[in-house]
Amino acid sequence: xxxxxxxxxxxxxxxxxxxxxxxxxxxxxxxxxxxxxxxxxxxxxxxxxxxxxxxxxxxxxxxxxxxxxxxxxxxxxxxxxxxxxxxxxxxxxxxxxxxxxxxxxxxxxxxxxxxxxxxxxxxxxxxxxxxxxxxxxxxxxxxxxxxxxxxxxxxxxxxx
Amino acid sequence: xxxxxxxxxxxxxxxxxxxxxxxxxxxxxxxxxxxxxxxxxxxxxxxxxxxxxxxxxxxxxxxxxxxxxxxxxxxxxxxxxxxxxxxxxxxxxxxxxxxxxxxxxxxxxxxxxxxxxxxxxxxxxxxxxxxxxxxxxxxxxxxxxxxxxxxxxxxxxxxx
Numbered sequence: 334x335x336x337x338x339x340x341x342x343x344x345x346x347x348x349x350x351x352x353x354x355x356x357x358x359x360x361x362x363x364x365x366x367x368x369x370x371x372x373x374x375x376x377x378x379x380x381x382x383x384x385x386x387x388x389x390x391x392x393x394x395x396x397x398x399x400x401x402x403x404x405x406x407x408x409x410x411x412x413x414x415x416x417x418x419x420x421x422x423x424x425x426x427x428x429x430x431x432x433x434x435x436x437x438x439x440x441x442x443x444x445x446x447x448x449x450x451x452x453x454x455x456x457x458x459x460x461x462x463x464x465x466x467x468x469x470x471x472x473x474x475x476x477x478x479x480x481x482x483x484x485x486x487x488x489x490x491x492x493x
Numbered sequence: 494x495x496x497x498x499x500x501x502x503x504x505x506x507x508x509x510x511x512x513x514x515x516x517x518x519x520x521x522x523x524x525x526x527x528x529x530x531x532x533x534x535x536x537x538x539x540x541x542x543x544x545x546x547x548x549x550x551x552x553x554x555x556x557x558x559x560x561x562x563x564x565x566x567x568x569x570x571x572x573x574x575x576x577x578x579x580x581x582x583x584x585x586x587x588x589x590x591x592x593x594x595x596x597x598x599x600x601x602x603x604x605x606x607x608x609x610x611x612x613x614x615x616x617x618x619x620x621x622x623x624x625x626x627x628x629x630x631x632x633x634x635x636x637x638x639x640x641x642x643x644x645x646x647x648x649x650x651x652x653x
Contacts, residue, residue, distance in 0.1 A: 365554040367561055368582075381583065389584060390557050394525040394550045401527055422528075423541065424549060426591035432584065 336489040337461030349399035386435035419487040430480040496649040497621030509559040546595035579647040590640040
């Protein structure tokens, strides 16, 4: 993770792509969202979605996984270059989480994030707040999810 | 599910309680949020959270499960009384999802929802939009999560 002071509004992260399988859609749904259109192909055909599709919470949680992996790879690369790594987190929350379209079996979702705002934290000395707009787009270029997350990011320590 | 026309602003649902175990916190984290403070007790002690705690996406997803179960029980009871059941969904999104405090192992979270706004849908004839403020509170009375969700709910069919 970069230090707060090295991040700019407009910075873009291509967090990664995930292809949703029927098995993982059903597995998430059994635990967290057991509605028939997330569990059963035939029932889903009769629903307003028309086919088996992922829970919206699943689509959001998959982004979290890709984001953690991306940040880890970024930090590993920086460490390998001998650079210091900024602490980040915790996340404070998410604004405007929108599910535009269903995510169907086989859909490949590309998650892209863009820094939308930055401000120094009043409550936590040595940290800033980073607002990031994330969008997930399917293989047809259609947005399926977007949200704005707010996370603490460490400021670059002052030189003594 | 009640018909849109039978729902009032201020209606309250006690969606249910969930006690978070270490096993399920780690199981969610392995798939969706593999940060050390969600995976490993000892590493968590050294983190800013101070102990193993649930991913925020896990805390939200558990609400979804309780909500689906609650709605299903409500619909089953209405059906048993010979009443018609309104269609609901899909959910359009969530505003102002906030994670106030960590959810630690053994925490018992009570999820409560209150209808905060209602309006007739312009885009989907026969449906209204219901906005619901949900709050999760731990066994010490401390709020840990809140969000406002927006969902389509069927209107009562007009008599012919």
